Amino acid sequence: MLAPEVETLPWKQQLALDDASYRVQLAYLLDRSPFYRAKLGGIDTGGGLAEIASLPLTEKEELRVTRTPENPVGAQLCATEDEIVRIYSTSGTTSAPNYIPLTAGDLDNWITGSARSYAASGIAAGQRIVSTYNAGPFVAGAALAAFDRIGLCHIPVGTGNTERLVRSIELLRPHAVVLTPSYAAYLLENHDLRGSSVERVLVAGEPGGGEPVFRARLEEGWGARVTEAMGIGDIGISLWGECEEQEGMHLGARGFVHAELVDPDSGAALDLGDGATGELVLTHLRHRAAPLLRFRTRDHVEVRTSPCRCGRTSPRIRCLGRTDDMLIVRGVNVFPAAIREVVSAFAPAVSGQIVVRPRAPGVKQEPPLPVSVELGPGVQPDEGLAHAIAKRVREVLVVQAQVELVAPGSVPRSEYKSRLVERL
Numbered sequence: 001m002l003a004p005e006v007e008t009l010p011w012k013q014q015l016a017l018d019d020a021s022y023r024v025q026l027a028y029l030l031d032r033s034p035f036y037r038a039k040l041g042g043i044d045t046g047g048g049l050a051e052i053a054s055l056p057l058t059e060k061e062e063l064r065v066t067r068t069p070e071n072p073v074g075a076q077l078c079a080t081e082d083e084i085v086r087i088y089s090t091s092g093t094t095s096a097p098n099y100i101p102l103t104a105g106d107l108d109n110w111i112t113g114s115a116r117s118y119a120a121s122g123i124a125a126g127q128r129i130v131s132t133y134n135a136g137p138f139v140a141g142a143a144l145a146a147f148d149r150i151g152l153c154h155i156p157v158g159t160g161n162t163e164r165l166v167r168s169i170e171l172l173r174p175h176a177v178v179l180t181p182s183y184a185a186y187l188l189e190n191h192d193l194r195g196s197s198v199e200r201v202l203v204a205g206e207p208g209g210g211e212p213v214f215r216a217r218l219e220e221g222w223g224a225r226v227t228e229a230m231g232i233g234d235i236g237i238s239l240w241g242e243c244e245e246q247e248g249m250h251l252g253a254r255g256f257v258h259a260e261l262v263d264p265d266s267g268a269a270l271d272l273g274d275g276a277t278g279e280l281v282l283t284h285l286r287h288r289a290a291p292l293l294r295f296r297t298r299d300h301v302e303v304r305t306s307p308c309r310c311g312r313t314s315p316r317i318r319c320l321g322r323t324d325d326m327l328i329v330r331g332v333n334v335f336p337a338a339i340r341e342v343v344s345a346f347a348p349a350v351s352g353q354i355v356v357r358p359r360a361p362g363v364k365q366e367p368p369l370p371v372s373v374e375l376g377p378g379v380q381p382d383e384g385l386a387h388a389i390a391k392r393v394r395e396v397l398v399v400q401a402q403v404e405l406v407a408p409g410s411v412p413r414s415e416y417k418s419r420l421v422e423r424l
């Protein structure tokens with residue numbers, strides 16, 4: 001454990017420390033954030049962390065509309081120019097880039113939390129890790145400093161060159177690799193990595209690494225243990241990291257970020273209890289450049305608060321999918337990632353790649369929901385298999401699917417994030 005005195009502190013004591021940080025952060029927002037001064041005007045902000053749910057949620061779009069040519073960050077910017085040491089962009093595919101400024105202290109806190117999250121995987125000082133992140137403009141670049149903080153020998157190979165990656169695994173014999181789950185799966189389709197030196201595969205950047213069937217397939221193919229990490233650009237990198245128990249990601253950024261759960265439809269606060277599911281909402285506790293309060297992450301997560309055998313006391317989460325991907329079929333919420341999980345159980349008859357192709361625009365869909373399921377290598381389409389998959393999806397997810405089996409390799413692969421939903 002990288003910081004046992006922090007990571008094993010009883011959660012109640014953590015919340016007491018967080019309450020004090022939160023009160024200071026709130027006063028800072030009211031003093032320095034034009035965005036929150038306007039948003040919180042007329043609202044009683046006198047409560048502590050226990051009363052945080054009485055304050056409004058922050059939507060990404062609200063921040064976006066405050067950007068101007070004079071202030072491209074947005075009205076949430078609190079720090080002065082000379083306080084800012086780094087400005088990242090988020091890799092959003094729509095509209096203008098979203099700029100994430102950081103003070104020196106913010107950057108240091110990001111790295112501290114990220115280092116704890118990655119170290120939870122069991123990787124330790126002196127070991128070698130191959131990374132496939134592009135350090136360029138995106139926040140994931142800051143995670144690279146976390147590898148230094150842990151004391152690893154870091155071998156950056158970047159994205160876009162599979163041969164270079166495989167060669168570096170063969171020749172430099174790393175203990176670990178860090179990549180997206182899609183890429184980890186993609187590599188297995190063309191390379192035999194079971195006998196490689198890699199003992200740990202750290203996945204991040206998209207949900208999926210925690211789906212039991214998918215994970216089992218990665219572990220089998222790599223001959224290595226798979227754990228996941230997760231962050232969100234607007235709040236922090238690799239805020240969460242899974243430990244060797246593999247029962248969800250611990251909050252590595254504890255003390256820097258407060259986590260809540262809300263109902264994705266109504267926005268109502270939900271109890272962060274064991275087994276609870278909902279949308280993850282995050283609040284900065286000690287941020288200076290552009291701190292956010294009750295930020296809606298759009299990540300739909302399941303929470304575990306039962307004691308973890310590793311000794312870390314923070315709650316754990318598993319990401320079930322993005323609420324942006326969520327579809328509602330006859331009143332039932334459906335996550336494409338959950339469909340992928342059910343379908344993956346049919347491997348090796350299927351490859352594990354799926355694409356959901358909604359017929360109607362928007363969230364609400366009429367059944368049956370069209371799902372393209374890619375066959376495994378050398379497998380021929382078979383009516384019985386399609387029916388069996390549709391039946392299983394109906395049993396597990398209570399949604400009627402129209403399964404179309406497609407040829408092996410026909411679902412587009414990505415080195416970064418796979419798209420599970422394709423609209424007409």
Ligand SMILES: [Zn+2]
Binds near residue numbers: 243245250309310
């Ligand atoms: Zn644990």
